[in-house]
Amino acid sequence: MTLSPETIADTALREIDAHGVNGLSIRAVARRLAVDHKSLYNHVDGKDGLLDAVAGRILSTIALPAPTGDLDADIRAFAHAFRAHALRHPQAAALVLTRPVTSPSGLVPIDAALAVLMTAGFSPAQAVHVLRLLMALLVGAILREADSALTLATGDHDEAARRAAQLSTLGLPALSAAAAHISMIDDEAEFDFTVAAALEAIRTIPRS
Amino acid sequence: MTLSPETIADTALREIDAHGVNGLSIRAVARRLAVDHKSLYNHVDGKDGLLDAVAGRILSTIALPAPTGDLDADIRAFAHAFRAHALRHPQAAALVLTRPVTSPSGLVPIDAALAVLMTAGFSPAQAVHVLRLLMALLVGAILREADSALTLATGDHDEAARRAAQLSTLGLPALSAAAAHISMIDDEAEFDFTVAAALEAIRTIPRS
DNA sequence: ACCTGAACACCGTTCAAGT
DNA sequence: ACCTGAACACCGTTCAAGT
Numbered sequence: 538m539t540l541s542p543e544t545i546a547d548t549a550l551r552e553i554d555a556h557g558v559n560g561l562s563i564r565a566v567a568r569r570l571a572v573d574h575k576s577l578y579n580h581v582d583g584k585d586g587l588l589d590a591v592a593g594r595i596l597s598t599i600a601l602p603a604p605t606g607d608l609d610a611d612i613r614a615f616a617h618a619f620r621a622h623a624l625r626h627p628q629a630a631a632l633v634l635t636r637p638v639t640s641p642s643g644l645v646p647i648d649a650a651l652a653v654l655m656t657a658g659f660s661p662a663q664a665v666h667v668l669r670l671l672m673a674l675l676v677g678a679i680l681r682e683a684d685s686a687l688t689l690a691t692g693d694h695d696e697a698a699r700r701a702a703q704l705s706t707l708g709l710p711a712l713s714a715a716a717a718h719i720s721m722i723d724d725e726a727e728f729d730f731t732v733a734a735a736l737e738a739i740r741t742i743p744r745s
Numbered sequence: 746m747t748l749s750p751e752t753i754a755d756t757a758l759r760e761i762d763a764h765g766v767n768g769l770s771i772r773a774v775a776r777r778l779a780v781d782h783k784s785l786y787n788h789v790d791g792k793d794g795l796l797d798a799v800a801g802r803i804l805s806t807i808a809l810p811a812p813t814g815d816l817d818a819d820i821r822a823f824a825h826a827f828r829a830h831a832l833r834h835p836q837a838a839a840l841v842l843t844r845p846v847t848s849p850s851g852l853v854p855i856d857a858a859l860a861v862l863m864t865a866g867f868s869p870a871q872a873v874h875v876l877r878l879l880m881a882l883l884v885g886a887i888l889r890e891a892d893s894a895l896t897l898a899t900g901d902h903d904e905a906a907r908r909a910a911q912l913s914t915l916g917l918p919a920l921s922a923a924a925a926h927i928s929m930i931d932d933e934a935e936f937d938f939t940v941a942a943a944l945e946a947i948r949t950i951p952r953s
Numbered sequence: 954a955c956c957t958g959a960a961c962a963c964c965g966t967t968c969a970a971g972t
Numbered sequence: 973a974c975c976t977g978a979a980c981a982c983c984g985t986t987c988a989a990g991t
Contacts (some may be wrong), residue, residue, distance in 0.1 A: 540974090562964065573976055575966085579973095584965065597924035609930060633838060635888060641915050647927075661923040669935060670942050671794075672883075673889060677881030680888075707849055709856035715869040727877060734878050734946035741945050748955090770983065781957055783985080788955095792984065 540572065544578050546590040550738065553629045557702065592633045594625060595641035599647050608657040609736050615650055616675055616732045623679045630683035634676045667739055676706035678731045682724050690722035697721040748780065750788050754798040761799065763838045772797065772897050800841045803834060805850035809857050816865040823858055824883055824940045831887050840890035842884045875947055886921035886939045890932050898930035905929040 549566045554644035556565075561586055567574035581587045599622045602614045623630045638644060645667070691697050699717040712719070764773075775782035785948055789795045807830045810822045831838045846852060855876070862872035895906045899905050909924040920927070 563966090564964070575977090577976060578966075592932050631839075632842060635892065637892065642915060644915060644920060648917035648920040651923050651927075655919055655922065662926045664919075664940055665926040666935070669889070670939055673885030673939060675885070676888060677883070677885030680884060681877070681881060684843065684845065704852075707852060709852060711860035711863055711872075712852060712856040713852075715859050715873050716864065718870045718873040718945050719859075719882075727874070730874055731878055731881060734943075734950075737949050738942035738946040742942075771985090772983070783958090784956060786985075 538578060540570070540580055542590055543589065543594065545577060545581055546594040549587055549591050550594065550626060550629060554626055554634075557628050558588075558631065558632060561588075569689070570670075582643070588632060589636060589639070591629060591639040593643055595633045595639065595664075596638065596646070599646055600624075601646055603654050604649075604656070606656070608653065608739075611653045611731055612671065612736060614741070615653070616671070616735075619646075620679050620728060624683065625642045627683045634680055638693060641669055648738060660745055663742065663744065665740065667682060667702075670738070671735055674731060674735050683727070685722070690720055693726070694721070694723060748778070748784065750798055753778070753785060753789055753795065753818070754802040757799050758802065758834060758837060761840075762834055765836050766796075766840060769774055769796075771798070772850070795839060797844060797847070799847040801851055802846045803830070803837060803841045803869060804846065804854070805848065806830075809853055809854055812857075812861050814864070816861065816947075819861045820879065820944060820947070821940055823861070824936075824943075827854075827883055828887050828890075828936060835891045837932055838887060842888055845889065851939065855892060867950075868953055869950065871950065875950065879943055882943050886936060890936070893930070894930065898928055900930060900932070902929070 545566065548569050549561060552569060553561050557651055563577055564574040577587070580696055581590055599618065601618055604611045604616075609624070623633060626633075638647065650668055650671075651664050652660075654667055655661060659667060691700065697717070697720040702719040704720065705713040705715040708715070753774065756777050757769060760777060761769050771785055772782040774795070775785055785795070789798055807826065809826055812819045814824075834841075846855065858876055858879075859869075859872050862875055863869065866874060873937060899908065905925070905928040908928040912924040912928065913921040917922075920924055
């Protein structure tokens with residue numbers, strides 16, 4: 538297998554899947570490729586360039602469904618495709634969602650989303666604002682989900698009960714009242730609720 | 746100055762402000778404190794524990810305005826206080842916004858927010874969902890702003906024009922049409938728009 | 954309870970010399 | 973254009989010995 542930015546990025550991604558972003562090292566990637574670690578510098582711009590390459594690779598491999606013309610349905614489909622793709626590599630999610638989009642291939646999904654919004658009657662300026670709103674919401678929601686392994690909430694009932702009990706001991710009244718609910722989470726349902734709220738907000742924006 | 750988790754976290758935060766999260770090292774913090782680096786292990790649980798401590802310290806020093814009873818005004822005030830506080834340390838924003846909240850002091854703002862929502866008529870379960878929605882939106886919006894130094898958009902008109910011209914060369918029609926708007930951003934206005942959308946969505950949620 | 958030498962296994966990166 | 977020794981300045985962490 539010859540060395541290329543793509544193979545290097547893919548190998549780095551597998552390393553991230555296995556050991557997390559913090560476990561990623563240039564030398565470990567090189568070991569995986571059975572190559573001298575300094576060789577990577579001929580194809581990638583240092584460690585930061587490697588991380589950019591990984592983020593770009595993930596972003597460019599997202600598969601967006603074709604627009605139907607129904608704004609709500611299209612946004613919903615976009616949101617779910619984005620989420621599903623990001624969560625395929627939860628360890629790398631923060632990377633993709635946090636790094637600025639620079640590569641041309643990463644701009645393709647953005648173009649597609651803007652097209653949907655403009656077709657629905659939003660001006661270019663409005664479409665940009667709505668897209669920023671939508672992306673902020675998706676990034677926030679998916680990010681929480683990605684490291685939900687470490688969060689207050691869990692999907693397990695017994696564990697949730699245990700955490701709720703602990704939360705109630707802190708003397709914070711509102712938190713105590715909601716402890717049972719804040720300790721339990723159904724990720725799918727939560728995401729649907731989030732997207733529905735976004736649709737509601739977008740619906741009320743006047744179009745010109 | 747004697748060594749404590751708080752002084753260590755504060756010093757680490759200054760180091761992050763100066764050199765970014767990636768520039769943070771246990772040894773550099775120790776140097777700043779004029780202390781042997783291994784001493785830190787007596788007060789903090791390794792580098793990961795140090796990062797947790799920094800995030801907790803920031804979260805626990807947020808100053809929330811007193812609720813007025815007007816839901817929209819209170820949410821708006823909460824959102825702006827949260828944003829202002831997070832952006833005081835843009836280099837550390839990802840840390841605070843990404844790490845799960847564990848420390849009791851970090852739960853105080855959560856309790857306050859839940860109280861506001863429940864006072865407005867939301868059930869505990871609803872309040873939790875609404876808070877998760879709001880937090881996702883704030884996290885996504887603030888995160889983009891925090892590393893907007895590196896993003897497509899800029900606040901400078903000339904620079905924006907330059908980027909817009911470049912975006913238009915990619916052959917992506919919707920992106921080209923919106924290039925001028927996607928290259929320019931007014932962070933304040935964008936955040937207001939985002940919060941207004943959140944209020945709109947929250948308004949339509951039936952309360953019980 | 955806290956400090957600190959010694960020591961270990963790891964890093965990222967540059968550069969000059971090779972092919 | 974790509975590879976790779978040699979080398980550098982840096983890491984995080986453990987542990988045993990000290991106070």
